Amino acid sequence: MPDEPVIIFDKVNKWFGDFHVLRDIDLDVSRGEKIVICGPSGSGKSTLIRCINRLEEHQKGKIIVDGIELTDDLKNIDSIRSEVGMVFQSFNLFPHISVLENLVIGQHLVRRMPKADAEEVAMTYLERVKIADQADKFPGQLSGGQQQRVAIARSLCMKPRIMLFDEVTSALDPEMVKEVLDVMIDLAREGMTMLVVTHEMGFAREVADRVMFMDEGQIIEENKPGPFFDAPRSDRAKLFLSQILRQ
Amino acid sequence: MEPALRPFIEPQSPPLQSSGFIGWLRASFFSSWFNTLVTLALLWVIYQVGGFVINWGIINANWVGDSAKSCPNIDGACWAFITERWRLFVYGLYPKELYWRVNVFYLLGALTIIAFVFSFGPITRKLRLTMFIGFPVAAYIFLVGGVFDLKHISPENFGGLLLTLVIATVGIFGSIPLGLILALGRTSDLKVISKVCTYFIEFWRGVPHIAVIVMFVALLPIFIPDGNKIDIVVRAFIAFAAFNSAYMAEVFRGGLQSIPSGQFEASKAIGLSYWKMMGYIILPQAIRNSVPALVNTCISIFKETTIVLLIGFSDFLGIIQLSLEDPKWLGPPHIFSSAYVFAAIIYFTFTYGMSKYSLRLENRSNVAQ
Numbered sequence: 371m372p373d374e375p376v377i378i379f380d381k382v383n384k385w386f387g388d389f390h391v392l393r394d395i396d397l398d399v400s401r402g403e404k405i406v407i408c409g410p411s412g413s414g415k416s417t418l419i420r421c422i423n424r425l426e427e428h429q430k431g432k433i434i435v436d437g438i439e440l441t442d443d444l445k446n447i448d449s450i451r452s453e454v455g456m457v458f459q460s461f462n463l464f465p466h467i468s469v470l471e472n473l474v475i476g477q478h479l480v481r482r483m484p485k486a487d488a489e490e491v492a493m494t495y496l497e498r499v500k501i502a503d504q505a506d507k508f509p510g511q512l513s514g515g516q517q518q519r520v521a522i523a524r525s526l527c528m529k530p531r532i533m534l535f536d537e538v539t540s541a542l543d544p545e546m547v548k549e550v551l552d553v554m555i556d557l558a559r560e561g562m563t564m565l566v567v568t569h570e571m572g573f574a575r576e577v578a579d580r581v582m583f584m585d586e587g588q589i590i591e592e593n594k595p596g597p598f599f600d601a602p603r604s605d606r607a608k609l610f611l612s613q614i615l616r617q
Numbered sequence: 618m619e620p621a622l623r624p625f626i627e628p629q630s631p632p633l634q635s636s637g638f639i640g641w642l643r644a645s646f647f648s649s650w651f652n653t654l655v656t657l658a659l660l661w662v663i664y665q666v667g668g669f670v671i672n673w674g675i676i677n678a679n680w681v682g683d684s685a686k687s688c689p690n691i692d693g694a695c696w697a698f699i700t701e702r703w704r705l706f707v708y709g710l711y712p713k714e715l716y717w718r719v720n721v722f723y724l725l726g727a728l729t730i731i732a733f734v735f736s737f738g739p740i741t742r743k744l745r746l747t748m749f750i751g752f753p754v755a756a757y758i759f760l761v762g763g764v765f766d767l768k769h770i771s772p773e774n775f776g777g778l779l780l781t782l783v784i785a786t787v788g789i790f791g792s793i794p795l796g797l798i799l800a801l802g803r804t805s806d807l808k809v810i811s812k813v814c815t816y817f818i819e820f821w822r823g824v825p826h827i828a829v830i831v832m833f834v835a836l837l838p839i840f841i842p843d844g845n846k847i848d849i850v851v852r853a854f855i856a857f858a859a860f861n862s863a864y865m866a867e868v869f870r871g872g873l874q875s876i877p878s879g880q881f882e883a884s885k886a887i888g889l890s891y892w893k894m895m896g897y898i899i900l901p902q903a904i905r906n907s908v909p910a911l912v913n914t915c916i917s918i919f920k921e922t923t924i925v926l927l928i929g930f931s932d933f934l935g936i937i938q939l940s941l942e943d944p945k946w947l948g949p950p951h952i953f954s955s956a957y958v959f960a961a962i963i964y965f966t967f968t969y970g971m972s973k974y975s976l977r978l979e980n981r982s983n984v985a986q
């Protein structure tokens with residue numbers, strides 16, 4: 371079934387205490403699709419994508435990832451987490467082990483791959499993100515851009531079918547943003563299914579199939595990147611875009 | 618404003634500073650008149666105290682003898698009391714012909730400490746873990762015996778420094794794993810486990826240790842039908858490990874809280890199960906962050922061993938006190954002071970060593986960050 375969506379959100383609702391953070395989210399993502407999610411701070415973008423690998427639990431509605439419905443069943447959660455890679459704004463590399471070991475540990479402990487094989491895989495991904503020469507360093511010795519590329523490689527080592535990116539360039543100095551976006555553009559070209567929370571319009575225009583604009587826990591507007599950025603329809607999106615353009 | 622292009626400045630070497638020993642002396646001790654005054658005052662105090670220590674402790678001291686009569690000079694220490702009795706202080710009532718077993722215990726203890734303090738060649742995490750588990754086991758085999766043709770020696774015969782170190786070992790090596798488990802339980806998402814651990818910790822921290830020890834030793838037989846059969850020494854050991862594990866748990870909880878939530882999220886995102894996440898990602902970092910506080914707790918555990926005096930055990934301090942009551946050594950008060958000075962020196966040597974170690978670790982982790 372090539373046309374069956376890999377991610378389905380069906381009327382998903384979530385609350386933090388009394389705070390209604392996700393409201394009736396409906397979303398289908400097809401295999402290979404690239405989705406950019408943007409919106410003001412606090413609109414629920416992170417929460418939305420964190421529901422996909424169950425870092426957050428939703429309370430109402432259905433989320434189906436790769437044919438598996440997300441429930442409290444630990445088996446389901448584990449098998450979904452091994453299909454879904456995630457990269458964070460703050461890199462979250464493991465600081466006490468080397469870059470290479472950061473890439474090996476998941477393959478070895480989750481995929482039960484022998485260490486030597488895992489190291490080989492790790493090196494090919496480090497080469498892909500152009501950082502193989504730093505394999506033996508510790509994460510703290512790398513620049514932010516390098517750390518973020520290692521984090522992407524760490525996710526890719528697990529051979530995920532879906533990649534989630536949560537504002538992965540917003541903690542970076544301007545001159546390092548490009549090296550990380552380039553890696554993501556490459557990945558998009560290879561056909562990875564990607565959900566990307568970002569305000570990088572250039573990136574969105576280049577790779578996104580669809581842009582989702584969120585505000586107050588709901589998806590307000592959905593469009594192709596060109597029309598969305600050139601002529602947003604909702605007032606909220608207009609306001610939001612005028613604000614990020616002024617920066 | 619005129620547009621301007623400023624010339625590029627090449628790096629230059631820093632201005633000369635007064636260097637060498639004299640320069641260091643001046644900068645550290647004589648940088649201002651106040652600093653100079655403090656330095657001179659301190660020198661005077663050191664001179665006075667040092668003079669007294671040398672006179673009392675060395676020049677006027679009595680080094681050998683077998684009774685109070687050997688220490689006629691009351692202006693000097695009576696080390697004869699120590700030199701005559703040191704075997705008793707170090708080995709307690711352990712049978713003389715089996716002293717070698719105690720020596721093996723001391724040696725293994727020293728090796729274990731070396732493995733944790735230094736890092737060279739064969740010293741790896743694996744070796745340390747092996748030592749951590751192996752040392753208490755080996756200590757039990759050698760000291761208590763009853764296996765491998767080693768004659769059984771009841772812990773009632775332990776005394777002196779041996780008893781102090783055995784209690785410290787039980788306290789430290791028992792409370793670290795227990796404390797770790799309690800800390801994991803307390804931070805667990807499972808409400809029941811978390812509550813049970815929290816109350817357990819709070820109970821042990823809230824009850825005076827003296828009460829706990831007395832309760833265990835005196836009351837346990839009443840609550841547990843066969844409690845009498847559990848050796849009184851063993852009961853004291855269990856109590857000692859139990860309340861110290863509550864403090865260790867708080868040490869480890871602090872370490873766990875120092876780990877940013879991103880580490881948990883990244884571990885989950887790559888699919889690590891709870892135990893793998895804890896074992897490979899969280900605990901290695903949390904334990905490393907806990908070490909300074911952990912060593913501090915070890916220092917208090919070591920000093921707290923003297924609590925067993927209250928239930929009539931003769932630990933290092935206890936056996937010295939007992940010996941002082943020996944009619945042979947009844948006499949002028951300087952025997953008393955010599956004995957306690959000696960005890961203080963020994964306790965201080967151990968605790969100072971530990972605190973030096975924790976300072977070094979702190980510096981090391983500051984550098985690493």
Ligand SMILES: Nc1ncnc2c1ncn2[C@@H]1O[C@H](COP(=O)(O)OP(=O)(O)OP(=O)(O)O)[C@@H](O)[C@H]1O
Nearest residue numbers: 386387389391409410411412413414415416417418
């Ligand atoms: N664990 C939590 N407990 C309570 N409230 C939370 C929690 N996490 C997030 N929130 C709240 O939920 C709202 C949405 O948060 P979310 O992180 O999804 O926003 P976002 O769109 O990603 O914003 P940003 O652009 O700042 O990252 C915010 O108001 C936030 O304060």
Ligand SMILES: [Mg+2]
Nearest residue numbers: 415416417537
């Ligand atoms: Mg966010």
